[in-house]
Amino acid sequence: DVKVTQSSRYLVKRTGEKVFLECVQDMDHENMFWYRQDPGLGLRLIYFSYDVKMKEKGDIPEGYSVSREKKERFSLILESASTNQTSMYLCASSIGSGGLETQYFGPGTRLLVL
Amino acid sequence: QKEVEQDPGPLSVPEGAIVSLNCTYSNSAFQYFMWYRQYSRKGPELLMYTYSSGNKEDGRFTAQVDKSSKYISLFIRDSQPSDSATYLCAMCRDDKIIFGKGTRLHILP
Known part of the structure; x- marks a missing residue:
């Protein structure tokens, strides 16, 4: 079975903090994606990557960056977390x-930015 | 016009009934059509995907795509309480994917 794990299930951060969310997959998949899911807005694609060190912007990349140094x-990264990134x-x-x-x-990370 | 429309529900049906979940879309360029199931506080789980128009069956689940009407459906036969979840439709082409907002389904024992 494919397993996608995320570093934290719940995270509380303060406005202005730098936040790292990590994702690891164990099936040697080429493609990886980051979404955010908000009530009433559904799932929206932030960034995706087709290969190591490659990245492509999704629909809502503003305020986010990504890193893919290893395939898995x-x-x-939220460079300076803001309350509207609670998601x-x-x-x-x-x-x-x-x-x-x-x-x-993966199972998701619930981030609360205070 | 929204790219994907999905009734948020909730939809409540008795156990054993046939469930019909639907989405409409506006972009005729979409090629793949997917259904995901998401339990509360979990990530979405891919149930089925179909390419272009037609039907696809997997156990109690049948996915149907009508590209001429821009309408997709998921049917669940012999519904079980464990089917209670939010069902998300999604569609994609090339490097663009769009998700519906999801329909909350309750199967009543």
């Missing part, structure tokens, strides 16, 4: 070219 690991953050991975249609999600 994809990090989401559920979901990481996903998939195999193959594109691979948007067969994504496997």
